[in-house]
Amino acid sequence: MPRPARSSRSDRRSDNRHDPNSPFKRKASKPKGDYRERQPAHEYVLDVLPGLEAIAENELADVPLARDIRGLRFWYPGDMERLNRLKSVVAVYRIKAWDVPRPRGFLGNQQLGELATFVAEVARVGGHTSFRLGAAGKESSVMQRLASELEGLIGLTHNAEEGELLLRFRPEEHGEGWEVLARMTPRPLSARAWRVCNMNGGLNATLAYAVLKLAGQRDEDRIFNPMSGSGTLLIERSLMGPSAAMVGVDIDPAAVECAQRNIKAAKREIEVACVDALNTGLPDRSFDLILADLPWGDAIGTHGGNEVLYPAFLKEMYRLLSRQGRLAVITHEIKLFQGLLEDSTEWYARELFQAFSGGHHPKAYLLSKR
Ligand SMILES: C[S@@+](CC[C@H](N)C(=O)[O-])C[C@H]1O[C@@H](n2cnc3c(N)ncnc32)[C@H](O)[C@@H]1O
Numbered sequence: 192m193p194r195p196a197r198s199s200r201s202d203r204r205s206d207n208r209h210d211p212n213s214p215f216k217r218k219a220s221k222p223k224g225d226y227r228e229r230q231p232a233h234e235y236v237l238d239v240l241p242g243l244e245a246i247a248e249n250e251l252a253d254v255p256l257a258r259d260i261r262g263l264r265f266w267y268p269g270d271m272e273r274l275n276r277l278k279s280v281v282a283v284y285r286i287k288a289w290d291v292p293r294p295r296g297f298l299g300n301q302q303l304g305e306l307a308t309f310v311a312e313v314a315r316v317g318g319h320t321s322f323r324l325g326a327a328g329k330e331s332s333v334m335q336r337l338a339s340e341l342e343g344l345i346g347l348t349h350n351a352e353e354g355e356l357l358l359r360f361r362p363e364e365h366g367e368g369w370e371v372l373a374r375m376t377p378r379p380l381s382a383r384a385w386r387v388c389n390m391n392g393g394l395n396a397t398l399a400y401a402v403l404k405l406a407g408q409r410d411e412d413r414i415f416n417p418m419s420g421s422g423t424l425l426i427e428r429s430l431m432g433p434s435a436a437m438v439g440v441d442i443d444p445a446a447v448e449c450a451q452r453n454i455k456a457a458k459r460e461i462e463v464a465c466v467d468a469l470n471t472g473l474p475d476r477s478f479d480l481i482l483a484d485l486p487w488g489d490a491i492g493t494h495g496g497n498e499v500l501y502p503a504f505l506k507e508m509y510r511l512l513s514r515q516g517r518l519a520v521i522t523h524e525i526k527l528f529q530g531l532l533e534d535s536t537e538w539y540a541r542e543l544f545q546a547f548s549g550g551h552h553p554k555a556y557l558l559s560k561r
Contacts, residue, residue, distance in 0.1 A: 232268035242546030284372035307344035323354025385457035388449040390421040392491035406519035417468030422450030440466040487523035518558040
């Protein structure tokens with residue numbers, strides 16, 4: 192597939208600002224007919240939480256038209272709407288390389304014009320109204336000048352803290368130039384539209400998706416989410432497809448209310464009750480899939496409390512799970528949890544992944560009855 196030519200180092204004046212085909216401040220025109228034949232391919236890269244790369248690569252493999260895939264980088268001529276539906280991804284960036292040895296090179300007339308065209312096109316597609324730079328050294332005089340030049344050229348406000356269009360500059364991995372990554376959506380994809388209520392200790396939705404995907408999705412599953420917090424696992428599972436039943440419980444009334452608000456915003460119908468997960472009164476073997484994001488011992492719970500809670504939790508979940516059922520657990524209390532599994536004559540456990548998120552490095556496990 193032909194790739195767009197890389198920008199040259201020559202310093203000829205760019206006429207982008209006056210080009211009738213320039214995307215600056217133009218209105219989006221609706222593509223007619225089959226977009227596959229009409230849209231040029233661009234190169235993209237997916238930003239994912241470290242540890243979720245394999246899951247994101249699998250998800251990307253299902254995107255029609257994505258091609259020349261190398262890890263999380265790929266070329267794509269299709270509609271952004273499809274990429275914006277990726278669930279394991281923090282953000283999608285359009286990426287382009289320039290033959291400049293250092294960021295100062297972007298201040299050349301031609302490079303600046305090309306960069307402005309690139310950014311304006313992303314803003315046109317993504318509907319951003321402001322931008323910010325996310326480079327190391329973004330406070331430097333070169334980057335400050337770049338920001339102010341771009342502001343004049345593309346007509347977006349430069350907002351260093353909250354700009355919607357995040358532009359990252361970094362040296363090329365295999366090459367001597369620099370590349371620019373432009374985030375395609377004003378907010379990260381991991382900040383789900385349904386999340387109208389945030390809770391301390393709320394799970395990153397891409398982590399929830401990864402756990403759900405690896406725990407397996409079956410329409411006939413009766414699903415229980417003890418310790419449901421703001422409802423991340425319940426909502427993400429419900430958005431993936433049907434299940435035979437789904438219920439969440441949390442001991443904290445504020446968490447239950449928070450989950451109910453998020454569920455409503457997601458336009459789902461999921462029962463969440465204020466109940467102690469260890470004393471539900473439900474019959475034995477009520478569920479086929481139990482999903483649990485246990486207290487990690489910092490934002491929620493304490494390490495001492497978890498030493499009591501975790502063994503009691505495993506005992507009660509063993510009672511509530513069907514013979515062939517699966518128990519998916521995500522926790523940051525790795526030593527405690529693994530110690531319990533090593534001593535267990537009841538559970539067989541498999542590690543699903545370890546991810547890095549917000550200074551934490553939680554692990555996910557899938558347990559089944561021995
Ligand atoms: C790590 S948070 C869950 C966060 C959730 N996954 C989310 O995305 O918001 C753990 C939750 O467990 C709840 N919890 C702790 N002990 C519980 C118990 N015995 N029964 C039910 N919920 C409990 C806490 O109130 C807290 O909401």
